[in-house]
Amino acid sequence: MTSPRGSETPPAGSPLPARPRLIATDLDGTLLHDDKSVSDRTVKALAAAEEAGIEVFFVTGRPARWMDVVSDHVHGHGMAICANGAAVVDLHAGGKLIQDRPLDRPIALDVVQALRDAAPGTSCAVETTAGIHYEPAYPRFLDDPGATLDTAEKLLRESGEGSAAPVLKLLAHHPELTPDGFLALARTVAGDRATITRSSPTALLEISGLGVSKASTLALCCAERGVSSDEVVAFGDMPNDLEMLTWAGTSYAMANAHPDVLAAASGRTVTNNEDGVAVVIEQILARL
Structure with missing residues (x-):
């Protein structure tokens, strides 16, 4: 989904958490541009988040074998929740399956x-x-x-x-x-x-x-790390992101998001093609 290009600054009133410990971002329509590329600005923002001690999780409907779109850019934040929560993979280990939550x-x-x-x-x-x-x-x-x-x-x-x-x-x-x-x-x-x-x-x-979603698997991964939902910032654009966005303490819908996602998220950023995830990460880091 697309929307008219807007300014780089999220609308007034959008939340900016004081010190998150984990960023959870969808890929298609969110972190990736429409041509499936990752911009240099986004790569730098993800690396800067990691340097500041904020872990990054890619949370996507994609299977692990389609994670090459980001695997070359992870800079140490190499964990991904794939298939809408059914698989957790380590991108630095060649997409090694860490956990699966199968459908009978x-x-x-x-x-x-x-x-x-x-x-x-x-x-x-x-x-x-x-x-x-x-x-x-x-x-x-x-x-x-x-x-x-x-x-x-x-x-x-x-x-x-x-x-x-x-x-x-x-x-x-x-x-x-x-x-x-x-x-x-x-x-x-x-x-x-x-x-x-x-x-x-x-x-x-x-x-x-039943019960398997981006949110439920992200919650399990966060519990293993001692991270609470209030310490998570999440980004998404489609219905499969809804549970994750409402679970996270702070969430952003992309300006190009589905109407239900725009209504559910606690904040809004600019479109994926305008690097909306990077815009918010830069603002979070500027406050640390």
């Missing part, structure tokens, strides 16, 4: 059936720790040309190929429904069995284990 395959199959019954025409993909697998009708990602193709039933069955690999996310796409309409429908028919969210401008849903 039988539950994933139940969700697939519920979505097909409620929204005929739904197609699915299965994201595992070993890679992604598609149904033939699912719009495939160019970044994964070697993915296997089969029905969701075969991809998810316990005795199927690759069934030993934990399922991190189930993806569901509908060619006709609106993105928010598909999300609302899916939560109605299957929200008691899994966590369902979205981050795409299309009707593409991301489905994780």
Whole structure:
């Protein structure tokens, strides 16, 4: 989503915490420019935060294998929460999986059936720790040309190929429904069995284990470090960021964010293409 370019200064009244201990930032539409690049200004801001003793976590819906967009720029802050909270990886160790919070395959199959019954025409993909697998009708990602193709039933069955690999996310796409309409429908028919969210401008849903989200995994990582939610500053732009933004003591929606995100965050910064995350980090550091 985009919005008109604005000034570099977040609107009056936006919070600036006195001394945060951890910055949690989404990537696409937030830290990254629309061309998926990381600006020099943002790289410098992240490095300066680390030098000031503030840990940086990248918190994204992306799988670990797509983290090369930031892995060359981490400067010591090499931890990432991927797949909307289903995986924690160490970017400095080549994306080594530290923790996974999988979606049970039988539950994933139940969700697939519920979505097909409620929204005929739904197609699915299965994201595992070993890679992604598609149904033939699912719009495939160019970044994964070697993915296997089969029905969701075969991809998810316990005795199927690759069934030993934990399922991190189930993806569901509908060619006709609106993105928010598909999300609302899916939560109605299957929200008691899994966590369902979205981050795409299309009707593409991301489905994780019940209770698994960016926020819940970030909370676990912070607890391990003795960091409270009040000491966290979070940035995001899409519905899959909502729980994280409301959990963090201080949160910023990008000016290009989804309306629900703009309403939920405690502050607002400029767009991702204007380095909105870096703008806030620079202001925080200037106050230390």
